[in-house]
Each structure stands twice: as C-alpha cells, then as structure tokens.
Amino acid sequence: MNFYTTILGSGAALPTVSRHCSGQVVNVNGFRILFDCGENTQTQLRVYHQKMQGISQICITHLHGDHFFGLPGLLSSMHLCGRTQPVEVYAPAGIRQAMELFLEVSGSHIDFGLTYHELSFTEGMELLFESELCRVYAFPLVHSVPTYGYLVEEKPRGANPPRRYAYCSDTTYTESILPYIEGVNLLCMESTFDRGFTSVAEEKLHCTTVMAATMAEKAHAKRLLLTHISARFKEPEKLLEEARTVFPNTEIAADGERYEVGY
Numbered sequence: 001m002n003f004y005t006t007i008l009g010s011g012a013a014l015p016t017v018s019r020h021c022s023g024q025v026v027n028v029n030g031f032r033i034l035f036d037c038g039e040n041t042q043t044q045l046r047v048y049h050q051k052m053q054g055i056s057q058i059c060i061t062h063l064h065g066d067h068f069f070g071l072p073g074l075l076s077s078m079h080l081c082g083r084t085q086p087v088e089v090y091a092p093a094g095i096r097q098a099m100e101l102f103l104e105v106s107g108s109h110i111d112f113g114l115t116y117h118e119l120s121f122t123e124g125m126e127l128l129f130e131s132e133l134c135r136v137y138a139f140p141l142v143h144s145v146p147t148y149g150y151l152v153e154e155k156p157r158g159a160n161p162p163r164r165y166a167y168c169s170d171t172t173y174t175e176s177i178l179p180y181i182e183g184v185n186l187l188c189m190e191s192t193f194d195r196g197f198t199s200v201a202e203e204k205l206h207c208t209t210v211m212a213a214t215m216a217e218k219a220h221a222k223r224l225l226l227t228h229i230s231a232r233f234k235e236p237e238k239l240l241e242e243a244r245t246v247f248p249n250t251e252i253a254a255d256g257e258r259y260e261v262g263y
Helices: 041-047 071-080 095-106 175-181 195-204 209-218 236-244
Strands: 003-009 023-028 031-037 055-059 087-092 114-119 126-130 134-140 148-154 164-168 186-190 224-227 250-252 258-260
Touching: 003 041, 003 164, 023 041, 023 148, 023 164, 031 041, 041 071, 055 134, 071 087, 071 095, 087 095, 087 126, 095 114, 134 175, 148 175, 164 175, 175 209, 186 209, 186 258, 195 209, 209 224, 209 236, 224 236, 236 250
Parallel strands: 031 055, 055 087, 087 114, 164 186, 186 224, 224 250
Antiparallel strands: 003 023, 003 258, 023 031, 126 134, 134 148, 148 164
C-alpha cells in the first residue's frame, strides 16, 4: 500500500523562492490529507500535481499565518472549480471565527459543506477521524499559541505492522510528546534554527536541528525529516550535517519532493 507525503512548503514564516510556507499532502493509498495550508498552497498543489479536489480532510497545526493563510484561497478555488464534496477542517479553536470573518468581509461564498472541528484539549492524544485505510490522531505541542501535532497510522494489513507518520510543526523541545511519536516510521519535525541559534529557538519556542534530532533519537523513530527551515539558512546541507551528528537517518525536506513512509 502506498504511504507517503509530498511537501508543498518546507519554509518558516518568511517564504523564499525555493521554500514556500508550510504545507504537505499525505497520501495513504489514494486517501489524501492536507496538513497545514500556508500562503500559496493552492498553487503548490497544482505545481506538484496534487489533486486539489481529492482532498476532503485538512489539518492545521496552529493559527500562525504561515500555517493557515492559504486556506481561504484554497477553499475559494475549490468552490470556483465546482466542488460539491464536503470538506472537514481540523484546527485549534478560533479557526471558525477567522474563516467566517474572511468570507464575510470578502463577500466570498462556499457552496459545498464545510465543517470546522476546533481542537482545545491540552494533554493526551485524540482520534480525529479514520478512513478504511488509516486513522489520524492529534496531540498538543508546545509553542507560543495552541498548537497540535498529527499522527497518521495505517490500519493493519496482513502480517506487516502498521506504519506511522508524525508531523510536528511548530514546537519547542518537549519530551511530553515522546509517547505519541514512539517508534514512528517517519517523523517530520520542525527545525527552524541551527545550534548557533539555540537561545533564540528557546525564546521563540521553536526547535534547532539538534533538538529535532534528539527528539527523533529518544522517540526511537526510524527516519527524521526536517522542515520549517528559516530563510536565513542559505545552505541547508549544513543543517542536515548538524542533525546527523545526533540522528544519522535524517533528511531535510524540499518543496515538491515525495517522502515514503517505509517500514
């Protein structure tokens, strides 16, 4: 069964030509879930040949603009392209107010069903939804605003153990999430800064390369994928080298690339 993520945006708050704001499509054998919807997500979906109308579930980590400012445009484009299938949006509390205000002041209209599931729990992990192929869970991260990580777990098929994919952006270093990402096949973790910016990362509640790699090591993850890279770093290979000193099986996300959730 196919299980992979396609990166639409791997940058931090300030997008660049090569790294757009956060967004990725997780595909579990044709069942597509959009995680985060930063600016220009609708264009990135087209550029990287992702089926916009095939997405019915959208999971937003938090309400900082680089993670959801693309949502009004995406929903409007779905409407303009004649969508009739409903869309479910999972995000921290406040998403309904923000979206309804935008649609009101812009005079926009959405013809298809749109349901907001506002997350407000502060501990534990909750099942959000499931399909015939997978289950999707949320768990709280530690950031400057309410923020959630997401776990996608395929349903068991045959003798193989189910594969699991975790997406954690944005968060500071916290071992509180280790039980939720324990042993994941692929951990996609924010790595906004290098180790030289450790004090800045702690102040802004973000992670460095070493923090992300340490989380992956302590969680016994199989592979680590670094994302949410600050625009100040022009040579991401240095970030990769730094992370690999702690967790060798690390890659750095690139816009447009597909990363398999292997065994």
